[in-house]
Amino acid sequence: MSDQAAVSDNNAGMITRVEELGYELKVGQVMTTDVVTFSPETTILEALDVIKQHRISGAPVTVDGKLVGIISMEDLIRALRDGRIDRSVSNYMSKDLITVKAMEKVVDALKIFAKTKVGRLPVVDENDKLVGLLTKGDITNGLLNALQRDYQAEEIIRYRASHLFEDIESDRTSLILRYRIIKDDFVHGGAASNNIKRALLRLGANRQIARKCGIAVYEAEMNLIIHTNNGGFLRVEIEPHKITIEAYDDGPGIEDVEKALTPGYSTATDSIREKGFGAGMGLVNIRSCVDEMNIKSSKESGTNLYMTMYLDKTES
Amino acid sequence: MCSLQTILDNIELQVLTDPLEYSEIEIQSGYTSDLLSCVMTGAKADGVWVTLIANINIVAVASLLDIPAIIITENAQPDAATIARANREGIVLLSTPVGSYQIVGRLWELGIKD
Numbered sequence: 276m277s278d279q280a281a282v283s284d285n286n287a288g289m290i291t292r293v294e295e296l297g298y299e300l301k302v303g304q305v306m307t308t309d310v311v312t313f314s315p316e317t318t319i320l321e322a323l324d325v326i327k328q329h330r331i332s333g334a335p336v337t338v339d340g341k342l343v344g345i346i347s348m349e350d351l352i353r354a355l356r357d358g359r360i361d362r363s364v365s366n367y368m369s370k371d372l373i374t375v376k377a378m379e380k381v382v383d384a385l386k387i388f389a390k391t392k393v394g395r396l397p398v399v400d401e402n403d404k405l406v407g408l409l410t411k412g413d414i415t416n417g418l419l420n421a422l423q424r425d426y427q428a429e430e431i432i433r434y435r436a437s438h439l440f441e442d443i444e445s446d447r448t449s450l451i452l453r454y455r456i457i458k459d460d461f462v463h464g465g466a467a468s469n470n471i472k473r474a475l476l477r478l479g480a481n482r483q484i485a486r487k488c489g490i491a492v493y494e495a496e497m498n499l500i501i502h503t504n505n506g507g508f509l510r511v512e513i514e515p516h517k518i519t520i521e522a523y524d525d526g527p528g529i530e531d532v533e534k535a536l537t538p539g540y541s542t543a544t545d546s547i548r549e550k551g552f553g554a555g556m557g558l559v560n561i562r563s564c565v566d567e568m569n570i571k572s573s574k575e576s577g578t579n580l581y582m583t584m585y586l587d588k589t590e591s
Numbered sequence: 592m593c594s595l596q597t598i599l600d601n602i603e604l605q606v607l608t609d610p611l612e613y614s615e616i617e618i619q620s621g622y623t624s625d626l627l628s629c630v631m632t633g634a635k636a637d638g639v640w641v642t643l644i645a646n647i648n649i650v651a652v653a654s655l656l657d658i659p660a661i662i663i664t665e666n667a668q669p670d671a672a673t674i675a676r677a678n679r680e681g682i683v684l685l686s687t688p689v690g691s692y693q694i695v696g697r698l699w700e701l702g703i704k705d
Binding site: 493 | 646647648
């Protein structure tokens with residue numbers, strides 16, 4: 276076993292999403308717009324006071340809104356060391372400016388932060404007018420907020436699904452799922468039952484109920500695949516208090532229903548048994564998973580299997 | 592109970608599906624049968640299933656029952672479609688030349704007795 280902290284699947288998903296957001300989010304969405312600025316004439320002393328008051332570590336210098344420089348704590352310290360606190364910031368500000376545009380992607384700003392040593396990037400428009408300021412902290416906050424919005428959106432979807440029945444008012448609300456099952460289609464065998472199980476989980480059913488329903492539907496589904504002449508249909512009706520499952524086909528019918536319900540009784544051929552079926556437990560399993568089971572079968576009209584599961588109010 | 596990684600470290604098994612973080616897959620129980628309907632009733636969620644069936648239906652059953660790993664014994668080989676579906680469902684398919692009886696014995700020795 277590897278002792279290294281491996282990235283789990285969950286983490287990997289998260290990282291990918293953050294990377295995606297880096298490409299989706301624009302600088303303008305995460306930057307600070309309420310920016311403290313200085314004019315070139317502001318004195319070092321005044322600048323120090325403002326910086327202390329706002330607890331910032333630097334600020335852009337503008338003339339009529341246009342960016343002309345940026346002054347950082349290091350620049351101010353340099354001025355202090357020179358004993359020039361009465362001089363204006365224009366003497367100490369850096370004029371060699373790296374800027375970004377509001378429409379640029381966050382990931383591009385991150386690349387600039389990685390490549391250079393700047394702590395903040397002024398955000399300017401086409402005319403070099405200052406529109407905001409971007410720090411690494413702004414990016415982190417922006418990404419976290421975006422992830423939070425993602426999470427809330429997902430929560431809302433889940434909430435909507437699990438409260439579907441409460442939100443819709445009618446005398447009788449139900450959701451009907453229908454599946455056509457094709458004779459001998461072993462490759463897709465279990466697809467319908469899996470989909471039904473997933474739908475139930477999505478609707479807020481507990482795992483035990485979803486599993487039992489899945490097993491019952493699977494057995495019915497395989498019966499249609501193995502034993503019918505032309506396949507058949509599955510119809511699952513989900514109501515707030517119960518699930519009704521119907522499986523029906525057009526033949527050949529079960530010769531002796533009583534016998535078919537005996538554990539271990541099977542009419543499966545050897546080739547079916549080789550696939551793992553034909554244990555003679557299908558109907559027996561169904562009966563143990565559902566609350567009510569009813570079979571109607573005749574050579575003329577095929578087999579109709581009815582199953583009902585009652586849901587506890589707290590579980591649905 | 593042990594992780595799937597521990598099982599892979601102690602029993603020689605060929606992994607047929609795409610790699611996953613096996614140390615995070617906890618195997619809580621085991622079950623063996625080659626009859627799908629019996630597996631439906633007998634196998635528990637989060638357990639390992641030992642069988643010599645290698646066709647695509649084992650993936651459907653495992654997915655339905657939340658079984659994370661299947662050990663296919665006696666060199667039975669699942670086809671590409673079965674492996675692809677297992678990858679989609681996140682189910683680990685493992686293959687071994689030895690029989691189910693021996694494999695179950697080895698799993699028991701690893702402490703999977705439920």
